[in-house]
Amino acid sequence: MDKxxxxxxxxxxxxxxxxxxxxxxLNTLREQEFLTxxxxxxxxxxxxxxxxxxNGAPRLACLTLALACEGADxxxxxxxxxDGKLDAVQEAFLGQSAxxxxxxxxxxxxxxxxxxxxxxxxxETQVRDYLRGNLCRCTGYASIVRAALDAAEMERQxxx
Amino acid sequence: MSYQIxxxxxxxKDGIGKVTGREVYASxxxxxxxxxxxxxxxxHAHARIKSIDARAAQELGAVVLTYADVPHLKYNERxxxxxxxxxxxxxxxxxxxxxxxxxxxxxxxxxxxxAEKALRALQVEWEILPHYTDPLAAQRADAEPIHDSYILxxxxxxxxxxxxxxxxxxVGDIEEGFAQADHIFEREFVTSRIYHAxxxxxxxVCDPAPDGSIxxxxxxxxxxxxxxxxxxIFSIPLHKVNVKRVAIGGTFGSSIQMNSIIPIxxxxxxxxxxxxxxxSTREExxxxxxxxxxxxxxxxxxxxxxxxxxxxxxxxxxxxxxxIQAYALLxxxxxxxxxxxxxxxxxxxxKAVYTNKTPSCALQGFGNPQATFAAESLMDxxxxxxxxxxxxxxxxxxxxxxxxxxxQGPSVQSIVRSxxxxxxxxxxxxxxxWRARPKPGTQTGRxxxxxxxxxxxxxxxxxxxxxxxxxxxxxxxxxxxxxGSVDIVHAMMDHGGGTLEAIxxxxxxxxxxxxxxVGISPADTLTTVYDVVTHATRGVYAGGGAAHKAAxxxxxQIFDYASRILGLQADSLMIEPDYELMQGVIYCPNFPERRxxxxxxxxxxxxxxxxxxxxxxxxxxxxxxxxxxTYFIDLTVDTETGQVTTNRAAIGSDCGTVVNPAMxxxxxxxxxSKGMGYALVEDNQWDAQTGQLTSKGFWIDGKTPAxxxxxxxxxxxxxxxxxYEPSGPFGAKGIGEAATNPxxxxxxxxxxxxxxxxxTELPITAEKILSALAAQDERASRAxxxxxxxxxxxxxxxx
Numbered sequence: 001m002d003k004x005x006x007x008x009x010x011x012x013x014x015x016x017x018x019x020x021x022x023x024x025x026l027n028t029l030r031e032q033e034f035l036t037x038x039x040x041x042x043x044x045x046x047x048x049x050x051x052x053x054x055n056g057a058p059r060l061a062c063l064t065l066a067l068a069c070e071g072a073d074x075x076x077x078x079x080x081x082x083d084g085k086l087d088a089v090q091e092a093f094l095g096q097s098a099x100x101x102x103x104x105x106x107x108x109x110x111x112x113x114x115x116x117x118x119x120x121x122x123x124e125t126q127v128r129d130y131l132r133g134n135l136c137r138c139t140g141y142a143s144i145v146r147a148a149l150d151a152a153e154m155e156r157q158x159x160x
Numbered sequence: 161m162s163y164q165i166x167x168x169x170x171x172x173k174d175g176i177g178k179v180t181g182r183e184v185y186a187s188x189x190x191x192x193x194x195x196x197x198x199x200x201x202x203x204h205a206h207a208r209i210k211s212i213d214a215r216a217a218q219e220l221g222a223v224v225l226t227y228a229d230v231p232h233l234k235y236n237e238r239x240x241x242x243x244x245x246x247x248x249x250x251x252x253x254x255x256x257x258x259x260x261x262x263x264x265x266x267x268x269x270x271x272x273x274x275a276e277k278a279l280r281a282l283q284v285e286w287e288i289l290p291h292y293t294d295p296l297a298a299q300r301a302d303a304e305p306i307h308d309s310y311i312l313x314x315x316x317x318x319x320x321x322x323x324x325x326x327x328x329x330x331v332g333d334i335e336e337g338f339a340q341a342d343h344i345f346e347r348e349f350v351t352s353r354i355y356h357a358x359x360x361x362x363x364x365v366c367d368p369a370p371d372g373s374i375x376x377x378x379x380x381x382x383x384x385x386x387x388x389x390x391x392x393i394f395s396i397p398l399h400k401v402n403v404k405r406v407a408i409g410g411t412f413g414s415s416i417q418m419n420s421i422i423p424i425x426x427x428x429x430x431x432x433x434x435x436x437x438x439x440s441t442r443e444e445x446x447x448x449x450x451x452x453x454x455x456x457x458x459x460x461x462x463x464x465x466x467x468x469x470x471x472x473x474x475x476x477x478x479x480x481x482x483x484i485q486a487y488a489l490l491x492x493x494x495x496x497x498x499x500x501x502x503x504x505x506x507x508x509x510x511k512a513v514y515t516n517k518t519p520s521c522a523l524q525g526f527g528n529p530q531a532t533f534a535a536e537s538l539m540d541x542x543x544x545x546x547x548x549x550x551x552x553x554x555x556x557x558x559x560x561x562x563x564x565x566x567x568q569g570p571s572v573q574s575i576v577r578s579x580x581x582x583x584x585x586x587x588x589x590x591x592x593x594w595r596a597r598p599k600p601g602t603q604t605g606r607x608x609x610x611x612x613x614x615x616x617x618x619x620x621x622x623x624x625x626x627x628x629x630x631x632x633x634x635x636x637x638x639x640x641x642x643x644g645s646v647d648i649v650h651a652m653m654d655h656g657g658g659t660l661e662a663i664x665x666x667x668x669x670x671x672x673x674x675x676x677x678v679g680i681s682p683a684d685t686l687t688t689v690y691d692v693v694t695h696a697t698r699g700v701y702a703g704g705g706a707a708h709k710a711a712x713x714x715x716x717q718i719f720d721y722a723s724r725i726l727g728l729q730a731d732s733l734m735i736e737p738d739y740e741l742m743q744g745v746i747y748c749p750n751f752p753e754r755r756x757x758x759x760x761x762x763x764x765x766x767x768x769x770x771x772x773x774x775x776x777x778x779x780x781x782x783x784x785x786x787x788x789x790t791y792f793i794d795l796t797v798d799t800e801t802g803q804v805t806t807n808r809a810a811i812g813s814d815c816g817t818v819v820n821p822a823m824x825x826x827x828x829x830x831x832x833s834k835g836m837g838y839a840l841v842e843d844n845q846w847d848a849q850t851g852q853l854t855s856k857g858f859w860i861d862g863k864t865p866a867x868x869x870x871x872x873x874x875x876x877x878x879x880x881x882x883x884y885e886p887s888g889p890f891g892a893k894g895i896g897e898a899a900t901n902p903x904x905x906x907x908x909x910x911x912x913x914x915x916x917x918x919x920t921e922l923p924i925t926a927e928k929i930l931s932a933l934a935a936q937d938e939r940a941s942r943a944x945x946x947x948x949x950x951x952x953x954x955x956x957x958x959x
Contacts, residue, residue, distance in 0.1 A: 036188035037181015039409070041359050042442040046858040049359060077181030090179040094171045097822040100656030100830065102178035103359035103409030109179060124872055132868045135858060137357050137410050138656050140833035141867040142876050143826055 006070040011035075011079025019066040026050045026061035029076060037077035037106045041135070048134035051107035052076045058114040077106035080113065088158070089113045089151040098147035100138035107134050112148045121152055164737060165669045166890055169822045172661050173680060174407070174654070183407045186363035187439045189377045194365070195223075196272040197428050197438035198279045199421065200265035201447060202257030205291035205516040205851020206306065209255060212265055213283035222269040222278030223432040227255045230427050231393050234311045238417035238485050238521070239385050240693055245629050247325065247483045248311040252393065252423040256289075258306050258481035259516050260852055261447020263420060268428040268436045291851040295478040295513035298322040306481065306514040322514045324483040327490040329508040329570050331498065337470025337505030341461025345542050349534040350921040353453035353478070354842040356523055357864045360409020361440040362419045362448060366429035373400035374429065378422045379408055381415045381653050382693035387685040389418045390426055398685075405683040411655050412834075413522035414449045416695045417484050421448075443856050450844055451523035452489055453478045456534040458497075466548055468557050471503040473534075475510040482519040486512035488630065489520075489527050491569025496531040499566045499786065500616065501539065501557045517846050518853065522695065524831075528618055528901045529838060533922065536614035536905030541918060544600075550613060550909070551585050551594070558615070559786075567619035567784025568696060571628040574783040578893070580814030580881020581615065584790040588613070591810040591877050592792035601916035608797050609807075610914025616902035617788045620885075620894035621698035623781030632698065634706035635689030635778035638667060638714050642766070644743030644759030645677040651688035652703040657896050658823035659699030663707045665819055666700075666889045670711035671718075672735035672744040673758065689776055697787055697894030700819055701885075706779040708889040713775035721770060722746045722761055726754045783887040787894040788814040789828075791835075791906035797914050799933055802926030804840055804911070808875040815895040816885035827899045828878045835903020837865040843923050 003018040010033065019028055029035045029052070041049030043062050050061040053075040080087045089112045092098070099105040108131065115122055115130040122130070127148045128141075136144065177183035214224040230252035239246060254262050265282055269275040292298035298306065299321045307319045338344060365377040374396065380386050383403040391398045408415065425438040440448070457474040475493050479486045490510035498506055523529075543553035559565060561579040566572065589595070597611035622632040637649040648667055654660040660680045668675045681687075691703065715735070723730035728748050735758070738745045747755035756764075762773050790812040796805045811828040818824050841863040845854045855862035870876075884891035908919050917932045 030188075031190075034190065035181070036184070039185075039359070040187065040361070040439070042858055044442070044857065047359065081180055086179065093179045094175045097169070097172060097175075097658075097820075097826060099175070099178050100658075100823075100826060101359065101408060101410040102174070102183050102656060103185065105178045106181045128867050128870075128872075132866055135357075135359065135864055135866060137359055137412070137834070137864070138830050139826055140829035140831070140876070141870045142829040142873045143822070145867070145873050 004067060006067060008069050008071060009073045011075060017066060021067055023066045024062060025064040025066045025069060028066040029061060035076050035078050039103055039106060048107045048111070049104055051110045051134065053110060053114060056117065058111055077110060080109065087113065088154045089116065092147040092151035092154060096143050096147040096150060098139065098143040104134065104136045108136065108144050112151060115148065116152055116155065120155060124149065163669055163890065165665050165675050166817060166819050167821060170675055172658065173664060185360055185407050185409050186365060186377050186379045187360065189365040189406065189437070191365065191367055191435040194435040194437055195268045195270055195432055196275045197266055197268040197425060197436050198275040199263045199424060199444065200279055200282055201261045201444060202264055203260065204257055204286055204288055205260050206289040206304065207257045208287040208289060209264055210285040210287050216281035217267055217278035220269065220274060220278045220281060222267040222275060223428060224265065224267050225253060225427055225431060226265045227251065227253045229431065233393055235389060235393055237389065237420065239389060240416065240630050240695070241485065241488055242629055242631060244313045245487055247487060249307050250482050252427055259447070259518055261444065261518065262481060263424060266424045266428055268432050291516035293515055293517055293846045293848045293851060295476060295515055298513055298515050306516060310483065324479055324512045324514050325487045325490065327487065327510045329494040330506070331503065332505035334470045334472050334505045334507045338461045340463065340469040342464040343546065344459065344461045345538060346459040347538050347920055349456045349458065349537065351454045351530045351533060352843040352922045353450045354523065354838060355446055355450050355844055355862065356412045356414040357858065358410030358412055358414055361442055361445040362421050363439040364422045364425040365435060365437045366426045367435040368429045368433060372396065373402070374426060375402045375404065376422070376426065377404050377406050379415055379419060381408070381411055381655070381695060382691070383683065383685050384651055384690050385693055386418045386422060390423065393423055394426060394430065401685065403685045405653065408653060408655055412524045413526065413695065416522055416693055419448065446853060446856060447518050449521045450480070450518050452520040452527065452530065454530045456530060458534045458538050460538060460542060462542060462546065466546055466553055466556055468501055468503055470505040471497065472507045473497050475508070477510065477512040478515050479512045480515055480517040480519040484519055484521045488569065491629065492527040493531050495566030495569040496528045497535060499559050500532065500535045502559055502563065516851050524834060525618060525897045525901045528616065528897065529904060532614070532616040532901045533904045533908070536616065536902055537908050537920065540909045540912065551589060554615060555582060555585065565784060565786045567624060568622035568628065568630050571626060572622050572624040572630065572784055574624050576786060577887065578785060578816055578883045578885040579788065580883040581788050583881045584788065584812030584814060585615065587879050588790045588792045588810045588812045591879065592794055592808060594792065597913055600913055603914065606799055608799060608914040610797070610910040611792065611794050612906045612908065612910025612913050613792050614902035614905035614909055615788070615790045616898065617786040618697045618894060618898035618901055619784045620701035620787050620888070621781050621784055622696045623702060624784055625782050631692045632702060633778060633780050634691045634703045635776065636707040636710045637689060637776040638707065638710045638774065640714065640758060640762045640773035642759055642763045644673065644757055644762065645679065646671060646673055647679050647681050648707060649681045649683065649688055650703065650707060651683050651685070651691035652699060653694040655694060657699070657827055658820045659694060659703060661823065662700045662819040663704050666704045666708050667711045669890060670708055671715055672737055674737045674739060674742055677742055689778060697897045701888050701893050702779065702781050704889045704892065705781055706777060709779050710775045710777040713777060714773055717773050717775065718746060718758065718761065721765055722756055725756060725761065725764060728754060781887065785885050785887060785893045787898040789898040789902055791902045793906040793910040795907070795910050795914065797911065797929060802929035806836060806871045808877065809871060810877040810879065812879045812881065813895055813898065814881035814883050816883055816888050816893040817891035818880055819892050824895055825878045827895050829876055831899025832876060832903060833865045833870055835900040836869060836907065838900065838922060839904035839907035840923050841865065841925065
């Protein structure tokens with residue numbers, strides 16, 4: 001199998017990747033870009049640990065072929081903070097101690113960011129619905145819900 | 161008591177790394193020239209390896225290891241027990257597969273793809289042996305031995321009937337005790353074999369150096385125990401074995417022992433003479449560890465007045481293919497039982513049996529979720545049968561203040577000196593509306609509502625006045641820098657609960673330094689003193705205790721040196737944080753003008769060549785205080801589908817002084833999620849015919865609780881007892897494992913309250929609920945048929 005060249009935007013920067021046709025986005029991010037904040041949890045789309053944004057929508061990097069990202073705009077957890085300033089979601093997770101081991105934290109933050117992009121003022125029911133495919137074994141999810149609602153409130157106050 | 165720093169919430173020190181994706185876990189480590197490893201795992205439950213042909217794999221350029229290539233030393237992967245109690249039954253790679261997924265060969269290659277190709281090129285010739293998924297079948301006289309022998313204290317001990325270990329513990333005389341009882345209750349409880357489901361799969365990177373030394377980045381709960389074992393297995397002097405602390409992506413007990421992949425990774429790196437990375441797949445990880453599955457027969461005698469006279473527990477543990485800590489498990493099953501209620505006479509008879517399944521190990525609570533499920537279910541039943549409020553009945557009989565608590569089996573006992581149980585039960589009952597709970601058997605509609613309660617605890621560490629059968633030792637090195645900031649060098653692992661955060665707070669509080677100026681140094685085994693392992697809910701109490709001991713010593717040095725500079729008696733000095741200077745200031749309340757900052761003092765000592773503000777201390781706590789927890793669960797059962805919805809939960813914790821409030825709440829909320837999973841959904845099944853694990857995954861085959869099953873945030877009520885543990889650092893004791901222990905029994909008791917049915921087998925799935933309801937209906941209709949017939953008969957007789 002030969003590698004193919006693709007062009008894309010990664011965390012705001014232009015990139016040229018040489019990837020195998022069967023190479024997964026998760027592996028390219030982790031092994032070629034050394035962006036290890038995106039995690040391998042199960043490899044079959046059950047846990048959500050590998051969630052990144054592709055063209056603004058949350059995607060499971062363990063089920064996405066790198067080759068399919070030609071021309072895409074990809075955002076990983078490492079690209080979320082801009083100009084040395086944390087995203088409101090990151091700040092809310094810090095403020096609520098909404099993580100323990102931290103292994104699902106990247107995906108929980110990326111999902112929450114995607115939710116708030118779609119729906120800036122979600123209810124608790126909407127947060128639960130949006131995060132229902134992302135597993136956390138430590139927190140019992142309550143602090144994550146609090147952080148998501150907090151982040152929405154922080155952004156509401158910023159724009160008010 | 162009020163504190164400057166303890167009890168306040170700050171941004172966690174590991175927070176920035178975790179919310180920005182920059183925290184480093186073992187699988188994130190990449191080194192120059194690094195190769196990737198894959199492990200060949202047995203497809204058979206029980207099979208001898210006749211031969212492995214590795215030529216094709218080697219021709220692909222891979223390094224290959226089989227049993228013949230690794231040290232044959234038998235080891236026990238969990239060196240927490242003292243050496244005479246280590247049951248050694250495994251080698252780096254197996255000569256015989258004892259369960260599906262057992263590692264029998266391994267390869268390393270320049271890429272993971274090539275490693276996978278090489279793995280598939282290995283030709284193994286198997287001799288299939290009879291396998292056993294049931295511990296009763298494994299014990300039959302004609303059963304094939306899973307292990308012929310094991311090594312204990314240097315002796316080779318033959319295994320009889322696949323029984324790994326037995327243990328009997330007795331207090332008083334149960335025959336006499338049961339003779340004094342007016343009522344005797346007995347039930348058998350069966351618990352499930354759940355998977356830890358930690359989000360990170362077991363991983364390791366090993367970097368060998370030309371001088372024979374190795375640097376290892378493993379998934380582990382104890383860097384020092386990994387170092388000691390690797391040194392022993394590979395005959396490398398310990399100063400040449402450096403194990404680095406990296407973050408751990410959840411563990412829940414699964415990495416107390418040195419993970420089986422760590423020595424495989426090391427052996428590959430030594431053979432390849434280059435760094436090797438080994439990351440387990442999720443399926444491989446599920447072959448590595450589960451919670452101990454138990455069958456617990458519990459018999460309790462009580463008097464008419466509601467006083468316990470005797471208890472008898474017979475325990476059968478199905479340990480799987482290796483004995484990781486079965487002896488210790490039987491010890492703690494006895495210990496938790498003895499510590500839950502006052503039994504003047506108690507007998508525990510435990511047996512642990514090998515089967516051809518994934519090996520079992522501790523999982524948040526180590527035997528406690530099992531023992532507490534049995535005891536708290538049966539005590540609820542006894543109270544109900546004798547017409548007591550379960551709360552009153554339990555308060556009358558529980559082991560509280562002044563009682564003897566067994567923190568880690570019979571050899572680790574100490575006197576209870578802080579007890580928040582009455583307060584927690586009172587507060588929890590109020591918060592959940594205990595008095596308004598339904599009466600069992602009174603509901604008839606589709607949806608039935610129930611409230612249940614259970615209580616329990618976990619130990620705080622495994623220390624006690626006597627030496628004991630387990631090691632419980634921590635050490636800390638603390639030094640003051642020239643700007644007044646503080647470095648804490650401590651080998652303890654933080655699983656994410658905030659253990660190191662708590663240790664930083666304890667040191668900051670003692671030294672009078674702003675928390676922002678206290679750092680947790682990166683740790684490895686070359687530069688830290690020994691810490692046994694983060695387990696047994698010992699992090700804050702024992703690890704924090706060691707750091708506190710070192711901080712007290714440093715504080716004395718601070719006052720001694722400052723007294724020479726300030727010209728005042730050392731005992732007259734105080735130190736407090738100054739938030740403008742962002743460091744501690746040493747002063748005398750009587751002479752406020754005579755003061756010096758901590759940084760200036762540290763620098764002056766260097767100028768004067770007087771010394772360094774630093775201390776290293778180690779500590780074994782001489783107590784094991786119980787961290788009590790109470791659970792109240794309010795649920796609804798849909799009797800048409802068997803689905804259970806958790807409406808509300810009130811979880812109370814007595815952890816002494818609350819060091820990290822937000823993180824303590826997080827422990828309880830996490831405890832509810834895992835406890836609910838254990839109670840209602842989680843299980844791992846093995847196919848008896850093939851010996852295969854049938855539930856391979858988080859969701860599709862097995863179920864891991866997701867956000868959908870969690871109650872809404874405002875319906876998870878957490879509360880804390882106002883207690884102070886005299887033997888703990890600033891009055892603190894443990895919390896972590898306690899947070900799940902009583903949960904399953906609270907669910908079972910709530911289901912009884914809703915349905916008038918006692919469930920004694922975990923998990924209490926929707927299917928089990930439906931079949932129990934059907935049986936209840938059948939009994940009821942039979943009873944009404946009987947009544948009807950009787951009425952007819954009576955009427956006929958009257959005619």
